Amino acid sequence: xxxxxxxxxxxxxxxxxxxxxxxxxxxxxxxxxxxxxxxxxxxxxxxxxxxxxxxxxxxxxxxxxxxxxxxxxxxxxxxxxxxxxxxxxxxxxxxxxxxxxxxxxxxxxxxxxxxxxxxxxxxxxxxxxxxxxxxxxxxxxxxxxxxxxxxxxxxxxxxxxxxxxxxxxxxxxxxxxxxxxxxxxxxxxxxxxxxxxxxxxxxxxxxxxx
Amino acid sequence: xxxxxxxxxxxxxxxxxxxxxxxxxxxxxxxxxxxxxxxxxxxxxxxxxxxxxxxxxxxxxxxxxxxxxxxxxxxxxxxxxxxxxxxxxxxxxxxxxxxxxxxxxxxxxxxxxxxxxxxxxxxxxxxxxxxxxxxxxxxxxxxxxxxxxxxxxxxxxxxxxxxxxxxxxxxxxxxxxxxxxxxxxxxxxxxxxxxxxxxxxxxxxxxxxxxxxxxxxxxxxxxxxxxxxxxxxxxxxxxxxxxxxxxxxxxxxxxxxxxxxxxxxxxxxxxxxxxxxxxxxxxxxxxxxxxxxxxxxxxxxxxxxxxxxxxxxxxxxxxxxxxxxxx
Numbered sequence: 001x002x003x004x005x006x007x008x009x010x011x012x013x014x015x016x017x018x019x020x021x022x023x024x025x026x027x028x029x030x031x032x033x034x035x036x037x038x039x040x041x042x043x044x045x046x047x048x049x050x051x052x053x054x055x056x057x058x059x060x061x062x063x064x065x066x067x068x069x070x071x072x073x074x075x076x077x078x079x080x081x082x083x084x085x086x087x088x089x090x091x092x093x094x095x096x097x098x099x100x101x102x103x104x105x106x107x108x109x110x111x112x113x114x115x116x117x118x119x120x121x122x123x124x125x126x127x128x129x130x131x132x133x134x135x136x137x138x139x140x141x142x143x144x145x146x147x148x149x150x151x152x153x154x155x156x157x158x159x160x161x162x163x164x165x166x167x168x169x170x171x172x173x174x175x176x177x178x179x180x181x182x183x184x185x186x187x188x189x190x191x192x193x194x195x196x197x198x199x200x201x202x203x204x205x206x207x208x209x210x
Numbered sequence: 211x212x213x214x215x216x217x218x219x220x221x222x223x224x225x226x227x228x229x230x231x232x233x234x235x236x237x238x239x240x241x242x243x244x245x246x247x248x249x250x251x252x253x254x255x256x257x258x259x260x261x262x263x264x265x266x267x268x269x270x271x272x273x274x275x276x277x278x279x280x281x282x283x284x285x286x287x288x289x290x291x292x293x294x295x296x297x298x299x300x301x302x303x304x305x306x307x308x309x310x311x312x313x314x315x316x317x318x319x320x321x322x323x324x325x326x327x328x329x330x331x332x333x334x335x336x337x338x339x340x341x342x343x344x345x346x347x348x349x350x351x352x353x354x355x356x357x358x359x360x361x362x363x364x365x366x367x368x369x370x371x372x373x374x375x376x377x378x379x380x381x382x383x384x385x386x387x388x389x390x391x392x393x394x395x396x397x398x399x400x401x402x403x404x405x406x407x408x409x410x411x412x413x414x415x416x417x418x419x420x421x422x423x424x425x426x427x428x429x430x431x432x433x434x435x436x437x438x439x440x441x442x443x444x445x446x447x448x449x450x451x452x453x454x455x456x457x458x459x460x461x462x463x464x465x466x467x468x469x470x471x472x473x474x475x476x477x478x479x480x481x482x483x484x485x486x487x488x489x490x491x492x493x494x495x496x497x498x499x500x501x502x503x504x505x506x507x508x509x510x511x512x513x514x515x516x517x518x519x520x521x522x523x524x525x526x527x528x529x530x531x532x533x534x535x536x537x
Contacts, residue, residue: 003454005454010455012454012455012456013452013454014456014457015452015456015458018452018458018532019451020447020450020451020532021447021449022434022445022446022447022448023446023447023448024440024442024445025442025444026444033438035438037532046362049289049292049293050292050293050294050295050360051293052285052286052288052289052293052296053285053286053288053289053296054285054289055285071285072278072279072282073277073278073279073280073282073285073286074277074278075276075278075295076276076461077293077295077357079457079461080361080527082529083363083528084528084529085458085527085529085533087457088456088458089457089461093278094278094279095279151439152439153436153437153438153439154363154436154437154528156431156436157362157363157431157432157528158362165438165439167439168440
């Protein structure tokens, strides 16, 4: 599913992994939130029961929701049924397609262990995307979701997505007044002190002061 | 949502076919109970069933045009346990078969009474098959409506009124056609069908207006806060990830201006309800009955196409929250 007219007047294309940008708040108290979204591989996927041919299914073993392209009749009912808009129609093959969680990559034995992750997770330069087993309580992703309050999107519809989002983190530093002012500075000035005579004992390391 | 003409044709055509069959069978029941003059098997019941079957078949043909792989459509009966679309694909051929069987029973004259109810009401084979076909027709109305009403988060559609509207609008259009059909073949039941077409049209007006009012006051459960999980009162989208369109920007939105939407709404409200009723009343007076009643049907059908278009445009899919602006 490549792009159509990529360099022409009306480009259009497929974007199973959408990174969107939202601005939260009003200037000057704004924050830019970059929001990547692919199929959330829900535990109660609304796209699976509505498919009339059974082409849309959720795998028992790993919970990945996939489309069987040989059975799909392209009626688009599953794309109506997904509240997140994860499914798209392939105009050439006339079937529905979606993020497959790189199911061919993650089980590929010819790749080294560290590369058996979805392409989007490998591509992220800031390691914002993490891949793991949400049902394994010791996995990295489970631990992060538990400890950082990971949330699901649109929980009101009961789809129980497997993909969780970790909340934004802000680094806060509490600076106390007396940290700005050295208590052992007799002159109460942050400037250089006069060089003490060589015999005077001082707590300061004169080489630090100078 | 984006209205697809193939689905508009499908639902309106099968609605007409189902309504017409219900009208014809109702006429037969009334004439069995001696409330209406009995009609000729071949020129009325058989021909009427053939017409109903024709509309159902035309709807079925139209539906194939919204599929990417129509030749695989036979698979779509397999998920009847979970999918309303699958159930509809099963019940539609059954309904068509039963209506055809009903018509064939009349055509071949297999209408000798088999037994008698309460010593006065004769029941023949066509009555029994007609009863089964009636059950199938209502099941088909329900399945068609539930395809849309079962989507929880399309709040405009997720309501029993959706199914009720399908039944009443299909019934109204079918009875209007029955009035025109009976005028055309010279049957003396035109007044009966005009009366019930008007009653059903009024009922459909009440239920469709109820759903329009409900949708106007609807509060959507999803908003940007739940969609991206950031709990702040002011969120604005700055980028969608691409500036070109995609499936998500085309298929879930009707693409027309709000004014056009309002025009379509006013159009269907006028074409489906008052105009056909007036034409039917005029037809019942006996002057140019055939042309007036058939015109009423054509106008009501065109109005129904607009109503179905509006029904699809009304549905606001929550995925549109992710595609608000390109900035």
